[in-house]
Amino acid sequence: MLNLMEIPQKAKPLHPNLSVPRDGWGRPLVVPEGGGKPKGHTRTTTFIDCIEDKSNLIDWQGRMVLMGATKRADLLDKARDLDPDDSADKKTLNLLVEQAKDAAGANDKSRKGTYLHDLSEYVDRGDPLPKAISGADLDDMAAYMMATAPLKVVAIEQFVIVPELSAGGTFDRLSYYEGPGPDGRPIKGNFITDTKTGSIEYGKLKMAAQLAVYSRGKLYDHTLFPVDADDKAAIKEWKKQEFTAEQAAQAYSPLPPVNQDWGIIVHLPAGTGTCDLYWADLRIGWAMANLALTIRQARSTKGALKPFVMQTTGTEVASSSQGV
Template identity: 60%
Template sequence: MTLLGAARERSLLDEAQHLNPETREGKSALDALAERAVTRAGANVKRERGTHLHSLSEYVDRGEELPHGTASADLADMAAYKMATVGFDVMAMEQFVVVDELKVGGTFDRVLRYEGPGPDGRPVSGLYVGDLKTGSVQYGGLKMATQLAVYSRGELYDHSVFPVDGRSPRALAAWKKREVPADLAATAYSPMPAVSQEWGIIIHLPAGEARCTLYWADLRVGWETARLALDIRRARGTKGSLVPFAGKY
């Protein structure tokens, strides 16, 4: 996508030629050019479209009317979404969670209450983490299961308790070094609802197709993958793997 964008806007290559990738400023400028190239290639159109459908789905789940002037294609998508999710009660939307064990965080789409046939056809009842996907799910099953597995094992975190301007590297660095008493730090955390840690739900709503399909995601496999990713991240941080020879040869 980056090459396609550069081909469509040749000036990006001209700008890149004058940057030094060995400096922090040069790397930052190159990253910005790469993002511009990706946008020029049209990659962000789907992302923005997905964000738009996520916003509309929140209207549906809150039981509110869609904004005046909503496009007919969006209305059809939301009708399909409503039909597919009619068996769910939405208990929570768009809440940030952290998993200290993995040192990661993220925002889940939904916590859903569901009662009905489970993955094996047998009756189930309980709370499940749900995630809305508007792109292809053909090759992303393991990634999605991993994402939901992490959410299911997280704690709710209120970032407004310790605000920081993430756009400022200096402010972020100072925030990371800030020491906070344990009892004060604890006020930012609250328990996650008792969601299933075995299964999650993927809601697949491909943009503009007026169809919505539900999938069970195996969070047991997803959690194993998340732990494996942690081990790999730790291994990559290992230093001193190579030791130079002593003496001359």
């Protein structure tokens, strides 16, 4: 029987991963490689989001709002006199929508997923699991441990930047694997590994793109440019600072050699006591990431529409009158 309380230590972080400062849109603020002022970088998941078909998600969210409203009639009372076109009322309505979704349990899976991610860190760091863990969670962690046994965790939760995309994010794991590859032939090396606790029926291209971006990232140590990430005034002043190229270079370091053709998805559906591994084709994923870059750049294209102007000269008016 597996003893999850006596797991050997597997990994230590490559760099400390304290809170990364962010701007008002939640984007990580990063000092560019060549130096200069801190610049907002798009989160990796946001960057590749444009390639995903969100129709199912939008429909699901609409259903959750409606179900939440049946449980929280007070939200309807608060929304009744608000104007959806008024800037101030929009914010209030958005807040009420989130409260309705929460009342319907729309955020339960997300919170559960975050919790399982936290528990998996205990496993991979070799730390004892919390004493208050439920039986179902223990089953999930046992399944996780068995499925990931072929993987040796090299690094956990590392923040990386991909300068050519102006994107950054934190990957779950860097894992060493040696054994049969996706085509059955022997393969070995370090692989970006990401854990998913929800359905993987949709979003396969997005998953591959996410891991592909991480695999091409550079480690970024933001602690070399200290600022209180929770102090908005401090961040405002910090954003005005100019950093030299020499200072910036110290914050960037390469990942250990990592496979950029294949990554690994760890599918740990919450509460099922099952866990399965999948190969993610990062060649397809990187093509999708570059497509996302093209789409994002294209959004700034101007001139697609022009005003329809009818202008007649004096001569044209006279000719028209004579014709009548």
